[in-house]
Amino acid sequence: MPQIIENRVYDEERALYHLTNAQVLGCTFAGPADGESVLKEARDVLVKDCSFSLRYPLWHVRHFRLEDSRMDGATRAPIWYAEDGVLSGCAIDGIKCLRECQRIQVERCTVHSPEFGWKCREIALRGTEIESEYLLFDSRDVEIEGLSMKGKYSFQYMENLHIRNSRLDTKDAFWHSKNVVVENSLVKGEYLGWFSDGLTLINCHIAGTQPLCYCKNLRLIHCTMEDADLAFEYSDVEAEVEGHIDSVKNPRSGLIVADSVGEIVRESPVMECTGQVRLREKVSPQP
Secondary structure, three states, rough: EEEEEEEOOOOOOOOOOEEEEEEEEEEEEOOOOOOOOOOOOEEEEEEEOOOOOOOOOOEOOOOEEOOOOOOOOOOOOOOOOOEEEEEEEOOOOOOOOOOOEEEEEEEOEEEEOOOOOOOOOOEEEEEEEEEOOOOOOEEEEEEEEEEEEEEEOOOOOEEEEEOOOOOOOOOOOOOOOOOEEEEOOOEEEEEOOOOOOEEEEEOOEOOOOOOOOOOOOEEEEEEEEEOOOOEOOOOOOEEEEEOOEEEEEEOOOEEEEEEEEEEEEEOHHHHHOOOOEEEEOOOOOOO
């Protein structure tokens, strides 16, 4: 049977260090001792309905669940080097949450954490809201479903990322990323996807200036675009856009099909550009 620790207050250094096979319920980690690393090296633990206000609480933990708990802004770098964990129904405000972690599921959480999810592997986000300037920087093998996020420099240097049914309000997203698929999502941002390799957008609405430049192996399938000017510069692209594109500039190779294009700019290229733009033929209604 697991050990039960309930309704306690801890503030000392490494208060529950290497806790194993335990349930921590309704506890508060805060106080004048201001101790760090309260649950460092824990194994096989459930932490539920707890409140955290101390630094580095869950470092090097294995096989854990954090449920219905709160980490305030003083909970700096709360989860690093962790493996095989679930965060469910939590509110997290600690800066730099998730760093160099593996096999972590985040579900139904609300997160305000600059630099969330750096250098992680095998992460799953579901039904979660995140605000983070640098979301998931240099992470790999990530699955996302139903994410609502706001950020600036999101998904940079990522590899093997799949996003579905999400709302992404960001800026320089997907820069230098590899093997990314985004489906049925709103993707709003400036300078989207530059220098990516293998970025595929399916049934997405793409909004923002100068998107998708310097890309390799870029594909758009049944997408719409808004305020997209000077798009696809120096990109290798195959794109099916439903509706209008404000302007296209110097695509390096491939074919862009749209209903209308405001302007096709071909000026002063620094490399050979053979990409084509074709307007979709309109079918007249039958009498």
